[in-house]
Amino acid sequence: MELVASNKVVGGWHKRYRHASTTTQCDMTFAVFLPEITNTGQKVPVLYWLSGLTCTDENFMQKAGAFKVANELGIAIVAPDTSPRGDNVPDDPKGDYDFGLGAGFYLNATMPPFDKHYQMYDYVVTELPQLIKSHFPVTQQQAISGHSMGGHGALTIGLRNIEQYSSISAFSPIVHPQQCPWGIKAFTGYLGIDTKTWQKYDATALMSTNEFEQPIPILIDQGDADGFLDEQLQPWHLQKAAEHINYPLTFNMREGYDHSYFFISSFIDEHLRFHASHF
Amino acid sequence: MELVASNKVVGGWHKRYRHASTTTQCDMTFAVFLPEITNTGQKVPVLYWLSGLTCTDENFMQKAGAFKVANELGIAIVAPDTSPRGDNVPDDPKGDYDFGLGAGFYLNATMPPFDKHYQMYDYVVTELPQLIKSHFPVTQQQAISGHSMGGHGALTIGLRNIEQYSSISAFSPIVHPQQCPWGIKAFTGYLGIDTKTWQKYDATALMSTNEFEQPIPILIDQGDADGFLDEQLQPWHLQKAAEHINYPLTFNMREGYDHSYFFISSFIDEHLRFHASHF
Secondary structure, eight states, rough: EEEEEEEEETTTTEEEEEEEETTHHHHHHHEEEEEEGGGGTTOOEEEEOOTTOOOOOOHHHHHSSOHHHHHHTTTEEEEEEOOOOOOTTTOOOOOOOSSSSTTTTTBBOTTTTTTTTTBBBHIIIHHHHHHHHHHHEEEEEEEEEEETTTHHHHHHHHHTTTOSOOOOEEESSOOOGGGSHHHHHHHHHHHHHHGGGGGOOOOOHHHHHHOOSSSOOOEEEEEOOOOIIIIIIOOOOHHHOOOOOOOOOOEEETTTSSSHHHHHHHHHHHHHHHHHHHH | EEEEEEEEEEEEEEEOOOEEOOOOEEEEEEEEOGGGGGGOOOOOHHHHEOOOOOOOOOOHHHSSSSHHHHHHHHEEEEOOSOOOOSSSSSOTTTTOOOOOOTTTTTBBBBTTTTTTBBBBIIIIIIIHHHHHHHOOOEEEEEEEEETTHHHHHHHHHOOOOOTSOOOEEEEEEOOOOGSSSHHHHHHHHOOOOGGGGGGGOOHHHHHOOOOOOOOOEEEEEEEOTTTTIIIITHHHHHHHHHTTTTTTTEEEETTOSSSSSSHHHHHHHHHHHHHHHHH
């Protein structure tokens, strides 16, 4: 694991690392925020943050304004990249922003040529947490959150691994990818046209078909001035499925807020306190 | 004045505007943060933020994490660009980052071909505040702050216009540009080789030669792991000059912090509270 950058922040540290991933078969970069109390070796719980389309590990760390409250609560934050990267990693044939590099959709691709490297589900669920636990002062406690495509990632990964996380949250998530343009394009390209294989990567489908004996709480914030709300995000699908099985989902529609990090930075403290209350 | 972007944040608004500047004779873009209480028309004081080399109006607004406390204190923040821009605006002949576009040094250039557009001192001191006062709900109260080259701008503009600002602050400022490589290059290019013309743009020279009957307080934060500290920033020059005349300057050397926005975001709340206490 190679240290790429290191910056002191609010008494703790922001660090970026590069490592050869066995899961995605390429070099992966991730960032970690370590609160001040870890300077003396004290272990803290970890919030995994999954970013949206076009992002890297850097967006959240530079723009979310999460460190003061994360430091106060004693929470580490880990932000992986949004896809595999590198000269050998295939991209969208047209170079579009919503598929390929920067758009891994946190799934395990099965369609060539994407199946070799685009294994982001396994990377986030298995390889990265093992790496974090073996190199940083963290407890076994984990929560997961994300934005847009990363909100989709947080919801699907969280709902499929309820024993691994204590809570899930999302900003402006894609909740029903098999019925929105971004999701249909990505799932067709990564998984093929058999929509049966899509179900396990669709939060609304998981909420509708899975049984949750010990559900973990979900918090979602969505801006009502978000330009992607009606066509891509459609959170009401997940709300309806959650209501049907009485799943503990808190949904906040925020008046006037858009899809940007200005929105995330406005409510990230509440998400951090939500996760802290469930560790 | 054309609205370029508008994002709700912490209950208030981040907005970007473009306007034809009579001072720099080109289109200029600036950003403003308006706290929530201005939504009902209440007037608030303004903090001007001047960014460093390579920056635009966007860096502070996206990375500083200043809005929560600025909102709580009821302070608007205005961030101008760091130079004139546009196809007709001359750049560094070699395209270096430390001169020309993104590197206006907040002075009025006198050397062709830069003298026509590079009039950032007058733009920040006169044109921009007039524009802000005529279009936004602000009081007459102003403070000024900045980072690196922008710290130099805040110090020199503040010290030369003490009646206009109630306090000055800076992160990692260039305090003695006539004796550091960045400053010597910029001043030679914009002002020529007669160093007498450099004095009014050098904070240490201003502190050493001017008389301040009613000095306004200065707050400076500097990281001791800042890679530019010894060669470019050299804050001890200003500290020494201030001590000599008993000028009210508070200087904090911060252990382990570097030159990045991770440093700024760690201490921006203290700067906001400092300015609020002097409005």
